[in-house]
Amino acid sequence: MTTEPTLPIPISYIAGNYYLFSIDAVTYLRREHHICGVLIGTLPQIPQQNVFLGLPLELMPEEARLLVEKGVACIVDEVKVQNQGMKALMEEDRKRYLRELESQGLQAMRLQANRKEQQREKTLKKLEEKKAKAAKSKKSSEDPDPEPAPAVADGPKDDPLTELFADSQPSSHSQTTSRRTSTTVAPENAMGITPATARPPLPAEPSAEQLLPMPQVPSSYPLFAHLHAEGYFLSPGLRFGCQYLAYPGDPLRFHSHFLVVSAEWDEELDLMDIIAGGRLGTGVKKGFMIGGAEKENNVDEESVRTFSIEWAGM
């Protein structure tokens, strides 16, 4: 199942950061354009649970810029979109939207009721089978002491029954009637729906005045674009004390190959940094890569040169 979002994908610019809120866009960009970003959404109640994070996806400015340059995405001023979109919403639209939410809630309620019904039937069937089996075994082994056996069998049988009917009491007359009631749920019983996105009510496509220019990127952008063009997946390198981590394929499948640090062509480097980076990289089975855009006099186009460094072991 491949869901392709409509291009260009709107990247939300909020308070100086770039976010994606659509899971379709996130998977599409990862699959087709090798842009992974960083998932930053936690559970509001348990923000310290930060091992598995969810939407939204935060993009580095470099990633956002690259996508805009490719024509895959556009930068949208999200605050403006929300403000203008809500103001432009007509009373009629608002009502229609609320009605839609309500019908979604009803649908959810119906599904849940159906599931409960199915579970109930299943347990009832099981109980009946058990009863039949117990009766059979009673018949077959009539003789020694018939008294204790049914007592033991009855005990556990009662518990699931009461438990089962406890929470579905209003509709527990007979199986046929309860099925009928489950398909028709009263509107006041509808589930409350919390919409995950602000579009449908807002227009799906931003207007021209809500678009922003290209993202501002650090001077390491040429190196980023160069490595990305070579097929590397890049992620922020803070965890390894570098600028980017370069993976030869999807980070879920590969270990990264390089700790990447960018430098200007004439920027003064401390040799000690190169040694330290090389040593760190070798220590974590990666290479240390330093690179930057070559600035030759009178040549306008920039070519990027990179150097990979590893400990020589001597």
Added chain:
Amino acid sequence: MASTQSTPIATPELSALTNLISSTTSSDPLSASTVQILHNLQHQHLWTSLQVHDLKDPNLRALSIGEGLATTPSEDQTVPRYLISGIPPHRVYTHPDEQLYLLERGLREEDIELERMFVLPTVKNQPWSLRKMASVFDSLSDEADIQAKEASLDDGEETNDGAGEEKAEKLVEYYEYRKKARVTKEWGGKRLLLAMVDRGMGGDGTVVYYVVQEGAVKPRQN
């Protein structure tokens, strides 16, 4: 006990290294560090047929060490001036794919002829930049040129040292493939060793060596 005779405190003799440096070079710090690193390669790491090359010479001809480095002191003392080359006692670097190729054919690293490697001598705290690094790599000759030169020099020089026909064949196959791999940069492009010596205040003269390669070359599985 307290002897009235005062023993004259003799200044200790200069180390062999200091003698070597003062006898072979001018006061140019770059040439001094070059000699120091060469000395380290020769005596600590047992490299052989060591040579020094002047980076200003387009052909990188070897200078004889005795003739004195830096007859003309360089204008900018931070620009790298010399390269050392030599043959290590064992292979210093094997690209992971090359290693796989060798394994598949049952060859071992010791079976392969040792090769001359270039070493870039640097000093701790020497200012450095990408431009300088790139200029050093640019002065190394391209693999295509080297192979063209080799082809004109000798055609079909067979080395049969009686190590078994099969192995010799595989070695020939390997050398052929390596030639191709060098042009395609499949096993990495130009490479050299970056040697950094700790000199100056409190420096203990330790030399560290790092393999630097041009381009993105995947790391070894250490």
